[in-house]
Amino acid sequence: MFFPTMEKYTVEVKVELKKGVTDPEGENTKKALALLGFNAIESVRSLRVYELMVSAETKEKAIAIAEESCRKLLANPVIHNYKIMVKEL
Amino acid sequence: MNVADVKVCVLRIEGTNCELEMAECFRRLGAQAEILHLKQLTGECSPDKKRQLSEYQILMLPGGFSSGDYVRAGAIFAARMKNALMRDLVDFVEKGYAIGGICNGFQILVELGLLPGIDKTYSEVPEVALGINDSARFECRPTYVKCESSGKCVFTRNIRKGRNLLIPSAHAEGKLILPDGKADEMLQRMIEQDQIVFRYVDYMGNYSGYPWNPNGSIYNIAGICNSTGNVFGMMPHPERVFYRIQHPDWTQNDIGENVGDGRAIFESVLSYITKKF
Numbered sequence: 001m002f003f004p005t006m007e008k009y010t011v012e013v014k015v016e017l018k019k020g021v022t023d024p025e026g027e028n029t030k031k032a033l034a035l036l037g038f039n040a041i042e043s044v045r046s047l048r049v050y051e052l053m054v055s056a057e058t059k060e061k062a063i064a065i066a067e068e069s070c071r072k073l074l075a076n077p078v079i080h081n082y083k084i085m086v087k088e089l
Numbered sequence: 090m091n092v093a094d095v096k097v098c099v100l101r102i103e104g105t106n107c108e109l110e111m112a113e114c115f116r117r118l119g120a121q122a123e124i125l126h127l128k129q130l131t132g133e134c135s136p137d138k139k140r141q142l143s144e145y146q147i148l149m150l151p152g153g154f155s156s157g158d159y160v161r162a163g164a165i166f167a168a169r170m171k172n173a174l175m176r177d178l179v180d181f182v183e184k185g186y187a188i189g190g191i192c193n194g195f196q197i198l199v200e201l202g203l204l205p206g207i208d209k210t211y212s213e214v215p216e217v218a219l220g221i222n223d224s225a226r227f228e229c230r231p232t233y234v235k236c237e238s239s240g241k242c243v244f245t246r247n248i249r250k251g252r253n254l255l256i257p258s259a260h261a262e263g264k265l266i267l268p269d270g271k272a273d274e275m276l277q278r279m280i281e282q283d284q285i286v287f288r289y290v291d292y293m294g295n296y297s298g299y300p301w302n303p304n305g306s307i308y309n310i311a312g313i314c315n316s317t318g319n320v321f322g323m324m325p326h327p328e329r330v331f332y333r334i335q336h337p338d339w340t341q342n343d344i345g346e347n348v349g350d351g352r353a354i355f356e357s358v359l360s361y362i363t364k365k366f
Binding site for chain 2: 073
């Protein structure tokens with residue numbers, strides 16, 4: 001009988017606000033940094049990174065699982081874009 | 090049916106914190122309200138605690154910080170419901186029973202895709218979002234809202250259109266965002282279908298920006314309903330102004346019969362259910 005071998009992949013999911021959606025967290029952080037004297041910082045964007053440890057047969061399947069998790073929970077398509085990257089070990 | 094026979098399900102998971110007031114509002118109007126953990130509806134509990142959604146006529150999603158507001162406010166509660174209960178929920182809505190979401194509950198209904206429900210009962214992915222307030226802060230204070238509903242929303246039928254209510258807000262993620270490019274069209278459809286229920290106003294009743302609109306919500310929207318009017322969500326907390334003495338200025342005015350501004354919302358939905366079923 002054939003058993004597919006499962007590999008572990010570390011998948012990084014980056015969820016960011018779409019262009020045009022205001023980012024109050026980023027803007028306020030920028031303001032606070034300016035008050036501390038960081039005038040060289042021209043913009044601050046907040047984003048969220050999730051690191052998922054995924055067991056899958058192939059890298060493509062690991063990516064597909066991560067994508068499904070974005071669709072079902074991690075991102076709201078109205079305001080978010082997401083990027084998925086498999087980290088090389 | 091009689092008010093005393095109306096069964097209200099107030100649903101919670103870990104981090105929900107407004108379920109007691111919510112249930113109490115219905116009880117004080119004579120209905121039966123039961124606070125349930127989501128697991129009691131999905132069957133992950135002992136048999137004596139198991140319940141079916143179909144036993145109830147009203148489902149309320151109270152405020153709080155379900156699952157610590159991780160990922161996005163309401164996202165985890167919604168994902169868990171979607172996974173186990175979506176068919177029951179759609180059935181519930183299509184039979185004409187009422188679902189109300191307050192604050193975190195509104196965020197959950199949006200994440201579930203039951204709101205705004207412009208063309209269909211629910212969408213698989215959310216059609217709108219409740220994003221972080223423009224101030225990037227938790228905004229917590231009394232707010233004024235104007236009732237905009239011409240009678241579609243079953244939660245506001247006892248409230249005259251144009252009436253201003255004082256209802257407290259307490260949220261960090263309450264800014265209604267419509268998808269870029271489709272925003273005007275969606276807003277227009279919602280206005281045409283009488284889906285805009287409450288809009289933030291100042292103390293004179295004029296639509297105003299921050300701080301009267303605590304979050305920067307599009308078109309000053311504080312609450313909406315679906316196209317059939319039986320699914321309703323709002324950010325401010327009507328259960329916190331059930332009595333007149335819960336208003337911040339109660340000592341300055343005659344409290345009359347001690348009716349707070351939020352009470353009509355609960356009365357409306359109860360009278361809808363008692364008349365219809």
